[in-house]
Amino acid sequence: MILDCRGRRCPLPILDLARHIGEVSVGELITVEADDPAARPDIAAWCRMRGHEYAGEVTADDGTPAYRVRRLH
Amino acid sequence: MGAYLDAAAGAPLHPVAREALLAALDDGWADPDRLYGASRRARLLLDAAREAVAEVLGTAPDTISFAANGTQALHAAVAGTLAGDRRAAGLVHSAVEHSAVLHAAEAHVAAGGVAAAVGVDRVARVDADEFAAACTAGVAAAALQAANHEVGTLQPVDEVAGRIAVPLVVDATHVLGHTDVPAGWSVLAADARMWGGPDVGVLAVRERTRWRSPFPSDEREFGRVPGVPNVPAVVAAAASLRAVEAERRELAQRHRAWIARIRDTVARTVPDVEVLGDPDGRLPHLVTFSCLYADGEALLTGLDRRAFAVSSGSSCTASTLEPSHVLVAIGALTSGNLRVSLHRGTTEAEIDEFLAALPDVVAEVRAELGAAGL
Numbered sequence: 001m002i003l004d005c006r007g008r009r010c011p012l013p014i015l016d017l018a019r020h021i022g023e024v025s026v027g028e029l030i031t032v033e034a035d036d037p038a039a040r041p042d043i044a045a046w047c048r049m050r051g052h053e054y055a056g057e058v059t060a061d062d063g064t065p066a067y068r069v070r071r072l073h
Numbered sequence: 074m075g076a077y078l079d080a081a082a083g084a085p086l087h088p089v090a091r092e093a094l095l096a097a098l099d100d101g102w103a104d105p106d107r108l109y110g111a112s113r114r115a116r117l118l119l120d121a122a123r124e125a126v127a128e129v130l131g132t133a134p135d136t137i138s139f140a141a142n143g144t145q146a147l148h149a150a151v152a153g154t155l156a157g158d159r160r161a162a163g164l165v166h167s168a169v170e171h172s173a174v175l176h177a178a179e180a181h182v183a184a185g186g187v188a189a190a191v192g193v194d195r196v197a198r199v200d201a202d203e204f205a206a207a208c209t210a211g212v213a214a215a216a217l218q219a220a221n222h223e224v225g226t227l228q229p230v231d232e233v234a235g236r237i238a239v240p241l242v243v244d245a246t247h248v249l250g251h252t253d254v255p256a257g258w259s260v261l262a263a264d265a266r267m268w269g270g271p272d273v274g275v276l277a278v279r280e281r282t283r284w285r286s287p288f289p290s291d292e293r294e295f296g297r298v299p300g301v302p303n304v305p306a307v308v309a310a311a312a313s314l315r316a317v318e319a320e321r322r323e324l325a326q327r328h329r330a331w332i333a334r335i336r337d338t339v340a341r342t343v344p345d346v347e348v349l350g351d352p353d354g355r356l357p358h359l360v361t362f363s364c365l366y367a368d369g370e371a372l373l374t375g376l377d378r379r380a381f382a383v384s385s386g387s388s389c390t391a392s393t394l395e396p397s398h399v400l401v402a403i404g405a406l407t408s409g410n411l412r413v414s415l416h417r418g419t420t421e422a423e424i425d426e427f428l429a430a431l432p433d434v435v436a437e438v439r440a441e442l443g444a445a446g447l
Contacts, residue, residue, distance in 0.1 A: 010388060010396075011368055011408035011442070018366070018447040038388040038396040038407045045406035049345065049365060 010038035075380020076423035080416035087269030093312035097305035122311035138294035143264025146274030150262040151177035157283030158213035164188040166216040168402040196351040201229040205236035218244040223399040224350030225359040230255035250317040270310030325357040364409030366444035375434035
């Protein structure tokens with residue numbers, strides 16, 4: 001699943017992530033495409049606080065950073 | 074109701090500073106370097122202020138120069154120490170220095186120099202061995218803050234100083250007047266606003282430390298800060314420092330207890346909060362935490378509506394869209410960030426009121442974002 005959070009300012013991307021994490025199966029990845037620079041530290045911090053795995057950063061076709069999160073529970 | 078809890082952005086003017094400022098506006102207005110009575114009176118006041126600051130820092134008066142403000146002192150400290158070495162061009166600094174140090178580093182790089190940032194752990198502390206190891210051949214200066222301005226963690230300044238051969242520039246902005254100043258500095262910068270003085274920067278350069286003015290220079294302030302010093306402000310800054318030093322231990326003890334209480338209470342009464350910085354090796358008067366699903370600007374607005382003044386390292390709360398480099402360096406949540414810092418006028422009743430108001434403010438902001446139940 002890919003969440004398009006372009007133009008959404010923090011903390012909105014992690015709110016979007018929290019709302020949709022339940023829609024992927026445990027062990028599956030959810031990707032957040034976000035252009036707010038605060039999304040990078042905040043998504044990693046959210047994973048730590050919520051017990052999910054931060055699976056790193058890739059880049060969307062348009063160059064927007066895309067953060068991958070693995071649902072662990 | 075309400076309280077000013079942003080002392081790390083500048084404490085309210087100390088009553089002693091106000092009194093000294095008013096007196097010095099009458100007696101110390103003249104240029105201290107002229108040959109007439111009014112000038113001699115200004116010179117006496119300036120010299121006495123310098124001696125007072127030197128005594129607190131445990132150094133000789135002629136190592137102290139006064140700058141317009143803390144930022145200018147930090148710029149001069151970093152740039153002047155780099156300029157003092159005509160062969161090496163490297164600067165080593167921690168990743169969590171104040172932006173004034175980082176701006177000086179950027180200017181150094183733009184002018185052809187080299188700068189390297191040393192990373193920190195989860196509480197924002199550098200490892201002394203790692204920092205010292207970065208100070209290799211080719212490095213002209215190292216810069217390390219005495220305490221982090223955002224999360225309050227003390228840095229191992231003296232351990233680093235004992236391991237390196239290059240001059241160590243120490244940003245003492247948030248320790249002076251609050252806790253012991255580490256002795257390991259070669260060049261030191263401080264800001265009188267942090268101890269209830271007016272805008273005055275302190276630049277101290279130890280004997281035998283190579284330092285060369287990075288500005289066009291004149292004979293003022295031992296050639297380190299050009300232009301006529303603001304004598305009344307300097308007199309007020311020194312008077313305030315002396316007064317604050319006299320009550321420092323008692324005040325620090327009180328602040329430490331209140332900060333510990335804020336750390337515990339916030340963690341208990343605000344759901345999904347991360348309290349940042351070292352719980353023990355820290356400044357006595359400052360605490361920082363980040364609230365999940367809340368934005369810093371809305372928190373500041375909600376607190377301001379209840380007349381509480383604090384600050385935030387979240388993005389969109391300053392002139393930049395970038396979150397605080399300190400929060401990023403320690404891997405902390407950057408949204409919903411708040412820093413609370415105490416001054417000598419802070420009362421326990423103010424702490425009580427703040428702690429009572431905070432959970433509601435956070436809950437309001439979260440409700441507005443639709444974060445309930447997430």
